[in-house]
């Protein structure tokens with residue numbers, strides 16, 4: 190199995206913060222395309238095996254959440270729908286649908302950055318990762334890069350209320366992460382290209 194690499198990061202990703210930073214960069218890029226900025230990364234034995242941004246608007250797909258897309262991609266890449274040995278990093282607490290997908294994937298561990306008091310199903314409204322009535326439990330951890338993820342979402346929704354020119358919005362989202370706009374915007378495109386190269390039959394993230 191060939192694994193993804195991320196030349197744009199310039200170093201190995203090893204810590205929860207590293208993987209969440211990648212999810213945040215993917216989320217920022219989605220935000221500049223008008224999607225609610227949420228990103229997800231699936232890690233297996235220390236290697237990133239899947240990542241996706243929210244694509245609901247682009248695909249007009251009500252199930253096109255970052256987590257669902259990343260879990261599907263991880264299953265394809267690993268050749269197994271059972272993801273017991275995987276951790277999924279996501280920038281926002283998953284909704285009930287995505288927690289359902291994680292349970293169906295037998296996901297080993299979920300790490301999310303900030304809570305979603307209106308739809309969160311990991312700790313906020315439900316605790317679907319730790320419910321004895323269900324046939325799987327997963328380890329849930331939260332809080333790594335909480336401030337950054339929260340600021341990203343706040344800024345995105347503030348922008349919806351007070352629209353600024355698209356270019357300015359992109360610039361201000363990118364400034365959140367002190368990244369150069371060009372470098373950050375190219376993350377997902379380069380990552381998708383890499384995925385296609387590694388796995389030509391796979392649908393884009």
Ligand SMILES: [Zn+2]
Nearest residue numbers: 254284286287
């Ligand atoms: Zn969801």
